[in-house]
Each structure stands twice: as C-alpha cells, then as structure tokens.
Amino acid sequence: MTKIGFIGLGIMGGPMAANLVKAGFEVTGYNRGRSKVDKLVEAGGRGAVSIAEAVREADIVITMLPDSPDVEAVVLGEDGVLAHAREGALLIDCSTIRPDVSREISGRIRALDAPVSGGEQGAIDGSLSIMVGGEAADFEAAKPVLDAVGGTIVHVGGPGAGQTVKAANQLIVAGTIELVAESLVFLEAHEVDTEAAIKVLAGGLAGNRILDRKAAAMVKREFTPGFRVELHDKDLGIVQAAAREAGVVIPLGAAVAQLMASLKAQGHGGLDHGALLKLVAQLSGRE
Template structure:
C-alpha cells in the first residue's frame, strides 16, 4: 500500500539544514508530521508552521506509519534507531523506517537487519542537492532496499525530490551517495582552483565563470555555488565538517572493494586540511579558501 497523505503519519527525526525544509515539504504535501530534534526552538518553529512536536525520539516514532531519520552521521543513526528507546523500540511492526542521512553502507545494512528482526521495513535513502534542493523539493534521492518498500514510499519521496531511484538492496543508496560525494568534492575543488587561477590572472571572474558554466565545464556545482563564491559568502548549505565525514566513507568503502580513487583521496586530504584550518563550519564551496592559502593569499582579504 502506498504511503499517501491520506493514510500515513510520519515521524521525523532531525531538523537541521536539510531536515527542516524536508519536514516542511512533507507538511505542504499534506502529511501529518511529528518531529523531534535536539534543539527545542527548532521544534517550536516547526509547530508554528503546522507540524507536531515530540519531546523524544520515542514519542515521534510511536503511532507513526513511517519514520524518517535525517541526522549527521552513523553514530547518530545508531543512537536514534538502535539504542534503547529509539525508533526500533517504538515504531509499530510493519512500519517503515527511511534513513535519509549520509552514513556508511555497513551501518545501513546493520540497521536493516536489526529492523527486520522486529518486523520493521527499512530503506536507506540519502539525498543530494544541498539546502537549496531541500527547500525547493528537487533533491536527488538514491535508495537501497526492497522494491515493494520503495514503491510504497514513492509518494513520500515525491514530496521531497525530483530524481528518485532504487539503486539495489540495503546499503546501495549509501554506496551511491558516497560516489556522489566523491564527484561533488572533486568538482568543487576543480572550481576552486579555476576561481583562484582566474583571479590571479586578472580575468573578470564573474564573466569567466558565466562562460565556463555554459560549456562542457558547466556543472550543478557552478550553477548553485558561483554567486556565493563571487560574494565570498560561505554560509553553510552543506558543511565542510560533513563532507569530511563523507570523504572518509568514500575512501574506506572504495578500499574495501578494491577500487582506486586517487583524485578522491587527494581531495579528501584537502577537505581535512581546510577543516583543520578552522573552516569546518563553512560551506563546502569554502575549498576556495584552501586554494587561496596554498596560493599565498589571505582568504579573508579582498574578494
């Protein structure tokens, strides 16, 4: 049975940069959504927008047909789902858990196995598109799990994203997300290097990026990030801290299957270096700041 607004109550765990707009888009689609997050003020804001608030994970999961988790990393998913008082202790038998966090494929498989033992269905469904994609409900959603559960969850996903693909069994969504983060990080690093190269060459940076984005060098990264890069505005849509976590997932998962990712490994080090320099809370487009430092410039100087 498809999980439509008419027959589905959703518990939503995590109202961060991505989770908050996603939960609001479910409200707009007509779903009854009960949300929990660690910051009470975010729950209050969600209630003002028409949602329901919970005082715990248990309260958000009880009475739900579907629970969505959108938290930073594997440890938070394990705590929210597997630990005592978590989702698996409170979601009804036959309910569906959709984890939309970006975590290791192995954690997703462990969650799926633990849930199956409780009679709970699962999908791992990480997303790409950043804060803007979450707000606009145009996320790319890569899903791991069973076809039947994917089909049932399709109306929920359609309230959140535009490109929705079942990639294989449990853990497959996370594997594809790892590949996504590899491509995005290498792309941002290439854009960052081009930006500093153009600037130091005295080229009109706005004009240069505009024409580059119209050709084969064009990308969603350039489309989404060029204006903020030009403004020197690195307000986080996706934090360097989180991309650092994801690059660890990429390099570990690639090593496990014997895949060489030399460019990814290098960019993983550049992301780690930027984080060590104190820029972990900035948007991942702040890789420009790292290239500026390598080029002998003060990234906090004139843009």
C-alpha cells in the same frame, strides 16, 4: 493520512519535514534543539519531546542525522526507533552514513537507506535527488512520501546501495568544488572578470551545478553553510573506507579528501564546502 515521525530537523531535515506537511502528511518532528521543533510546528506539523513520542504512531519514520553513530543510537538505541515504533512501520534513513551500517539496520528493522543530494536549496524546493537502497516493495510503499521532498528518486539496489551511490555523489561533488575553486583563484590571479568567466564556462562543456549554484558565493567569499565542511569531510572518509573495502583506487578522491580535512583542521568545519576556495587561495599565497 500517512503519519510520519521525522527525527533530525536541521538544515536539510527541517525543510524536508515542512514539505511533507505541505503535501498533506501528518508529520510529528523531534530534534535535540527545541527551536527547530517549534519551526516545524509553525509550518503546520506537530512537535515531540522524545523519539518515542515522534515515532509511536507513525506509519513511516524518517531520520536525517549527521553520521553513522547518530543513526545507530537513534534507531537501535535502548530508547530509539526500534524500541518504540509500531510493528510494520517503515524507516527511511535519509542521512549519509556507511553502507555497512545501513545493511545492519535493515537486518533489524524494515528500512530503506535513502540519502539525498541537492543541498539546502534542494531541500527547500522539494527537488532533492534521492538514491534509495532496500526492498523494491518498500520503495514503492515509500514513493509518495519521497515524491514530496525529491525530484529525482531512483531505487538503486538492495540495502546499503543508496549509501554506496551517495558516496560516489560526494566524491564527484568534492572533486568538482575543488576544480572550480582552483579555476576561480586562477582567474583572479590573471585579473579576469570572474562573473563573465563563470557565465561562459557554465554554458560550455565545463558547465556544472557547482558553477551554477556556488561559484558566485565562492568568489564573494560567502561561505554560509548549505553543506558544512565537517560533514563533507566525514563523507569522504566513508568514500575512502568503501573504496578500500572494494579494492578500488581513487587517487584524486584521496587528494581532495586531504584538502577537505585540512580545511576542517584549520577551524573551518562549520563553513560551506565551497570554502575549499579559501585553502586554494592560501596555498597560492593569495589569502
């Protein structure tokens, strides 16, 4: 039985760890908030009170953390994964962080960068899209574990490649949410039946997963987070930095990054990123 140490049991990490338990892996979880560790224990996993306890006997260590500094501290810190994992253990970092940080980590420990897409529901369903960077042999070794949490799992290149593809994913998602938000406010202003409009738009060339998964809640102004504004704001910062590094111009991406930053600055960082609709309505004088 493969032993897994799982660090970061939040909105995404908690369901992922639970799905690994369901798949028959021995999972020991650690989170700064004890209640989330207890939830994993209820699902059949084991709880740890420290990073050291979570990773000491693990064959594979999975991290799902908010940002680059968090991953650096947990993995490379004095009392982190590198200090306590057994020799030969494989790190799978499912966080969304800067590609250069993933490359740095892979130079210090056997590691894959494996950010995910699909939101909370995808994590619950075990249907996440996972873009994996790192050595091909490590990817093959990790595949059975990744299969337990994902539906589409692709090795996209060497260290840092997974994070680069995830940055592109976040650019597309943010732009699509913004256009859906603008369309919904436009439809409301014309007093169109938005439910009917969403149905027909989703069936044509404009169809996309934002319409399928988020539009109904956006119309109802229900912004319980599946993915928080503050995290998407962070991700768009990664996109812009990586674009500058490559000499690539992303004018629409820069615009939506400013809109996401504005939404966060107004105190809405804890809402779902579908709350871009609030900003569009406000700019239109309708909220």
